Amino acid sequence: MAIIETPNGFNLDDSGRRIVVDPVTRIEGHMRCEVNLDEDNFIRNAVSTGTMWRGLEVILKDRDPRDAWAFVQRICGVCTGTHALTSVRAVEDALNIDIPENANSIRNIMQLSLQVHDHLVHFYHLHALDWVNPVNALKADPRATSELQQKVSPSHAKSSPGYFRDIQTRIRRFIESGQLGPFKNGYWTNPAYLLPPEADLMALTHYLEALDFQKEIMTVRTIFGGKDTHPNWLVGGVPCAIDMDSPGAPINMERLNYVRSITERTIQFVKNVYVPDVIAIGGFYKSWLYGGGLASQNVMSYGDIPDRANDYSTENLMMPRGAIINGNLDEVHEIDLRDPDEIQEFVPHSWYKYPDGAKGLHPWDGITEAQYELGPNLIGTKTNIERIDEGGKYSWIKAPRWKGHAMEVGPLARYIIGYAKGDEYITDQINSTLRALDVPLPALFSTLGRTAARALESQWAAEKQLYFLDKLIANIKNGDSSTANTEKFDPSTWPSEIKGMGFTEAPRGALGHWIKIKDTKIENYQCVVPTTWNGSPRDAEGNIGAFEASLLDTKVEVPEEPVEILRTLHSFDPCLACSTHVMSPDGEELANVKVR
Amino acid sequence: MHETFYDVMRRQGITRRSFLKYCSLAAGALGLSPAFAPQIAHAMENKPRIPVLWLHGLECTCCSESFIRSAHPLAKDVILSMISLDYDNVIMAAAGEAAQAIIEETIEKYDGNFILAVEGNAPLGEDGMYCITAGKPFVDELTRVSQHAKAIISWGSCASWGCVQAARPNPTRATPTHKIPGIADKPIIKVPGCPPISEVMTAVITYMLTFEKLPELDNQGRPKMFYSQRIHDKCYRRGHFDAGQFVEKFDDEGAKKGYCLYKVGCKGPTTYNACSTIRWNGGLSFPIQAGHPCIGCSEDGFWDKGGFYERLSDIKGFGIEANADEIGKTAALIVGGAVAVHAGASVIKRIASKGDDA
Numbered sequence: 003m004a005i006i007e008t009p010n011g012f013n014l015d016d017s018g019r020r021i022v023v024d025p026v027t028r029i030e031g032h033m034r035c036e037v038n039l040d041e042d043n044f045i046r047n048a049v050s051t052g053t054m055w056r057g058l059e060v061i062l063k064d065r066d067p068r069d070a071w072a073f074v075q076r077i078c079g080v081c082t083g084t085h086a087l088t089s090v091r092a093v094e095d096a097l098n099i100d101i102p103e104n105a106n107s108i109r110n111i112m113q114l115s116l117q118v119h120d121h122l123v124h125f126y127h128l129h130a131l132d133w134v135n136p137v138n139a140l141k142a143d144p145r146a147t148s149e150l151q152q153k154v155s156p157s158h159a160k161s162s163p164g165y166f167r168d169i170q171t172r173i174r175r176f177i178e179s180g181q182l183g184p185f186k187n188g189y190w191t192n193p194a195y196l197l198p199p200e201a202d203l204m205a206l207t208h209y210l211e212a213l214d215f216q217k218e219i220m221t222v223r224t225i226f227g228g229k230d231t232h233p234n235w236l237v238g239g240v241p242c243a244i245d246m247d248s249p250g251a252p253i254n255m256e257r258l259n260y261v262r263s264i265t266e267r268t269i270q271f272v273k274n275v276y277v278p279d280v281i282a283i284g285g286f287y288k289s290w291l292y293g294g295g296l297a298s299q300n301v302m303s304y305g306d307i308p309d310r311a312n313d314y315s316t317e318n319l320m321m322p323r324g325a326i327i328n329g330n331l332d333e334v335h336e337i338d339l340r341d342p343d344e345i346q347e348f349v350p351h352s353w354y355k356y357p358d359g360a361k362g363l364h365p366w367d368g369i370t371e372a373q374y375e376l377g378p379n380l381i382g383t384k385t386n387i388e389r390i391d392e393g394g395k396y397s398w399i400k401a402p403r404w405k406g407h408a409m410e411v412g413p414l415a416r417y418i419i420g421y422a423k424g425d426e427y428i429t430d431q432i433n434s435t436l437r438a439l440d441v442p443l444p445a446l447f448s449t450l451g452r453t454a455a456r457a458l459e460s461q462w463a464a465e466k467q468l469y470f471l472d473k474l475i476a477n478i479k480n481g482d483s484s485t486a487n488t489e490k491f492d493p494s495t496w497p498s499e500i501k502g503m504g505f506t507e508a509p510r511g512a513l514g515h516w517i518k519i520k521d522t523k524i525e526n527y528q529c530v531v532p533t534t535w536n537g538s539p540r541d542a543e544g545n546i547g548a549f550e551a552s553l554l555d556t557k558v559e560v561p562e563e564p565v566e567i568l569r570t571l572h573s574f575d576p577c578l579a580c581s582t583h584v585m586s587p588d589g590e591e592l593a594n595v596k597v598r
Numbered sequence: 599m600h601e602t603f604y605d606v607m608r609r610q611g612i613t614r615r616s617f618l619k620y621c622s623l624a625a626g627a628l629g630l631s632p633a634f635a636p637q638i639a640h641a642m643e644n645k646p647r648i649p650v651l652w653l654h655g656l657e658c659t660c661c662s663e664s665f666i667r668s669a670h671p672l673a674k675d676v677i678l679s680m681i682s683l684d685y686d687n688v689i690m691a692a693a694g695e696a697a698q699a700i701i702e703e704t705i706e707k708y709d710g711n712f713i714l715a716v717e718g719n720a721p722l723g724e725d726g727m728y729c730i731t732a733g734k735p736f737v738d739e740l741t742r743v744s745q746h747a748k749a750i751i752s753w754g755s756c757a758s759w760g761c762v763q764a765a766r767p768n769p770t771r772a773t774p775t776h777k778i779p780g781i782a783d784k785p786i787i788k789v790p791g792c793p794p795i796s797e798v799m800t801a802v803i804t805y806m807l808t809f810e811k812l813p814e815l816d817n818q819g820r821p822k823m824f825y826s827q828r829i830h831d832k833c834y835r836r837g838h839f840d841a842g843q844f845v846e847k848f849d850d851e852g853a854k855k856g857y858c859l860y861k862v863g864c865k866g867p868t869t870y871n872a873c874s875t876i877r878w879n880g881g882l883s884f885p886i887q888a889g890h891p892c893i894g895c896s897e898d899g900f901w902d903k904g905g906f907y908e909r910l911s912d913i914k915g916f917g918i919e920a921n922a923d924e925i926g927k928t929a930a931l932i933v934g935g936a937v938a939v940h941a942g943a944s945v946i947k948r949i950a951s952k953g954d955d956a
Contacts, residue, residue: 250856
C-alpha cells in the first residue's frame with residue numbers, strides 16, 4: 003500500500019517502520035495496537051485489534067429476560083451496572099413497564115456514582131502513569147510540592163510539607179527495594195514525560211489518595227444494590243424497598259444519611275483533587291495537543307439520566323443527546339436508535355461473517371457468526387501473530403456506523419454536544435478550563451481534551467447525584483415510597499412476541515441493548531457498546547474508527563517506548579470485554595447461529 | 599534490600615505500640631484470637647514482599663475492581679507493602695514487550711517462589727485465539743507461567759468455575775484454571791464469587807503471608823474460613839424464614855419489613871460464601887440486606903441452575919445439619935410452575951408448623 007486517503011479524510015501510509023504494542027495494558031480486557039512510523043517517527047498508519055471475545059449474546063438466548071441484567075452486567079466489571087441498567091430498560095421498553103419515580107432517582111444515583119468512580123479510577127490508576135513519572139517524584143522538594151498543592155487547590159486539606167515528605171519516603175523505600183510492582187519497566191527515562199518533580203509527587207500522592215477514596219464512592223451502590231462490584235437490579239424498578247418507619251426496610255433514614263455523606267465527600271474530592279490535578283497536569287502538557295482524531299468531526303451521544311421517570315425524550319435527559327457530523331457545531335442531529343437505517347454494524351474487517359459481506363445490519367436484525375481468518379499479508383501464524391494484516395479481517399470488534407459515519411463516543415463527545423447545544427453548565431466548565439489553560443477551543447479536540455472532559459463530567463455527575471438524592475427524599479416526604487412496579491413481573495402476563503431497546507451513557511460512551519422476546523424467553527439480544535464505536539476496525543468503505551484516527555500524525559519520541567500511543571488510547575478508557583463480548587459460534591453445534 | 603511492612607509503617611512515623619495494635623486488629627479481621635497478634639507482627643517485620651503475577655483471561659475485571667475496594671487492609675497497603683505486584687495488566691505501567699519481559703524475568707529470578715493469580719479463564723476453542731496476549735493464545739501463557747509458580751490463586755467464579763462465559767452453551771470453551779490441560783500440578787486456591795468479597799481477597803493474601811502456608815481448603819479447593827457455611831446459615835433474615843414470614847413480591851409489605859426473600863428466588867440456602875457474615879464493602883451491606891435475593895454467584899454453574907427469581911425447592915439438607923462438602927456436591931433442583939409452588943408450600947408449611955412448635 004502506498005498512501006491512501008480514507009473516505010473520512012485520513013491519510014494512511016503503511017510503508018514505514020512497524021511498531022507493535024501487545025498487550026495494551028491499563029485497560030479493561032485485551033487489545034493490540036500496531037502503527038507505522040515515518041522517518042521522523044510520526045505515526046502514519048494505525049491498526050487497533052480487539053483480542054478477546056466471550057459470546058454473551060448467544061448465552062442469553064432462551065433465558066428469562068428478567069435475569070438478563072445479571073448476565074450482561076458481567077460484560078464489564080469496571081463500568082459495573084451500566085449494562086444492567088441498559089438491560090432492565092430494554093426489557094421494560096419491550097413490556098411497556100413504567101417504573102416508580104423513586105426507582106428512577108435511585109438508578110440515576112447509582113449510574114452517576116459509577117460515572118464518577120469510573121472516571122476517577124481511570125484518570126489516576128489507568129491513565130496518570132502516561133503523564134506522571136513516579137521515579138521523578140523522588141527528586142521533588144516536599145516544601146515546594148506543598149506550595150504547588152496550595153496554589154493548585156487551596157481547599158484540599160492534605161497539603162503540608164510533612165505530608166508530602168512522608169509519601170515521598172514511602173515511595174522511595176518502595177522503589178529502592180528493587181521491587182517496583184506496578185511501576186516496573188515503565189518508560190521512566192523517556193523525554194515525553196514533562197512534569198517537574200513537584201508535580202509528579204503531587205500527582206503520585208493523589209494516585210494513592212484516590213485509591214483509598216474510590217472505594218467510598220461505590221458504597222452508595224452497596225446501600226441500594228447490596229454489593230459492589232456488580233450490585234443488584236430489578237426489572238420494574240429497584241429491589242431496595244423504602245419504609246422510613248419500619249425496623250426492617252432496606253432503605254431508611256440512616257441509609258439515606260450514609261448516601262448523603264458519601265455524596266458530599268465525593269463532590270469535594272472531585273472539586274479539590276481530581277479537577278485541579280487534570281488542569282495542573284494539562285498545563286504542563288498543553289503543547290502536546292495530539293490525538294483529536296474523529297473528535298473534531300463526528301461525535302455522538304444517546305443521552306442519559308432522565309429527570310422524570312419513564313421519559314427518554316431528548317428534553318428530559320440531563321446528559322446531552324444527539325450527533326454532530328463533519329465538525330459542524332451549529333447543527334446537532336436527532337438520532338433514532340430504532341430506525342434500521344441509522345445504526346448499523348459492519349464486519350468486512352471483523353472476525354465475523356454476514357451472508358452479504360459488505361452490508362450493514364441494524365442490531366435488531368444482527369447476525370453473529372464467527373470467522374477467525376487472517377489476511378494474506380499476515381506475518382506469523384494463526385496462533386502467533388507478529389504483524390497483523392489490516393487489509394483482511396483483524397479484530398474481534400465489529401464496526402458500527404451511524405448513517406454510514408464512524409463516530410466517537412464518550413465524555414468528550416457528550417461535552418462537545420452539550421457545548422454545541424448551549425448547555426449552560428457544560429459551556430461554563432469548558433470555557434473556564436480553556437481560560438485556565440490559556441488555549442483556544444480547538445484544543446478541546448485532543449487526547450488532553452478527552453481527559454479533561456472526563457474530569458469535568460465527574461464534577462457534573464457528583465453534583466447531580468445530590469440532586470437526585472434530594473429529589474428522592476422530597477418524593478418520600480410527599481408520601482410516595484414505591485420502588486418497584488411488579489404488575490408485569492409474572493411472565494404469564496406477557497404477550498407472545500415483543501421487542502424493546504434500552505440505552506444509557508456508560509462512562510465510556512453511548513451504550514444500547516436491543517432485545518426480542520418470544521414466549522417469555524429471550525429470542526435475540528444484541529449490544530452495541532462504546533468501545534465498539536471507538537475501537538472499531540475499518541468498514542466496507544475503508545472508514546477508520548476513533549482509536550485509529552486519533553493516533554495518526556502523532557510524534558513518537560522513542561519508538562521502543564511508545565508512551566504516546568498509550569496516552570491517546572487510554573484517553574478513550576478502552577473496555578475490550580465490553581466491545582468484544584459478542585457471540586461467535588465455536589465450530590460444531592453452533593456453527594450457524596443466526597441472531598435475527 | 600527488601601522493604602517489609604513494618605519498615606514502611608515505622609518510616610511513616612507509626613509507633614511500635616500502634617503497629618502492635620494494628621496486628622491485633624488484623625488478627626480480629628481474620629477471625630483469629632488476639633493471641634495470634636505476635637505471629638502477625640513477626641511476619642510483618644521480617645518478610646520481603648512475595649512477587650505476584652496476576653494474569654487476566656476472559657473476564658470482566660470485576661475481581662480487580664473488588665480487590666481495590668478492600669477496606670482492611672487497603673489495596674494501597676497490599677500493593678506497596680505486602681506483595682510485589684509485578685505483573686497485572688490492569689494497573690501496570692509497562693505495556694507490550696516491556697510488560698511481557700517482566701514475566702520472563704520473574705520466572706528466571708523467582709522460579710517456584712512467586713504466586714500466580716488468575717482472574718478470568720482461558721478459552722480452549724479456536725486454538726485459544728478467543729483470548730490473545732502478545733499475538734499468542736492466553737492459554738499458552740497461563741500454562742507456562744503455572745509451571746514456575748509456587749501456588750495459584752483462582753480469583754472469582756471465572757477462574758474457579760468458568761462463570762458467565764462458560765454458561766450454556768459455553769461458546770468459547772472457557773475453562774477454569776484447574777481444568778486447563780497442561781496446568782501445573784501446584785496448589786490451587788479457589789476464591790469464588792462474582793466478584794469475591796473485597797476483604798476476602800485481601801484476607802486470603804494476608805493469611806498466606808502471615809502464616810506462611812495456604813489456608814485450609816474444603817474438598818472443592820475453597821478456603822474453609824470463608825466458604826464453609828451457607829449464606830442462609832448466618833443470614834440476619836433467618837428468623838423470618840423460620841417464622842414463615844416471606845416477601846411475596848418486590849416492594850410489598852414483607853419487603854418493607856425485611857422478611858425472608860426465599861419465595862422471590864433467594865439462593866442463600868444453597869450458596870457457600872461469607873456475604874452474611876463479613877458482608878460487602880467494609881461490612882456495609884450485602885444483597886439480601888438491600889432487598890434482592892442472593893443469586894448464588896459463588897457457586898459452580900450458578901448461571902445454569904434456573905432463574906434468579908425462581909424459588910429453590912426440594913433442597914437436601916435444607917436445615918443447618920449438612921456440611922459444605924455434601925451440599926456442594928448436590929445440585930439444587932429448581933423447578934418452575936405448579937411443582938415449585940407445591941414444593942415451596944410444603945417446605946413453608948413444615949417450617950410454619952415448626953415455628954408453631956417452638
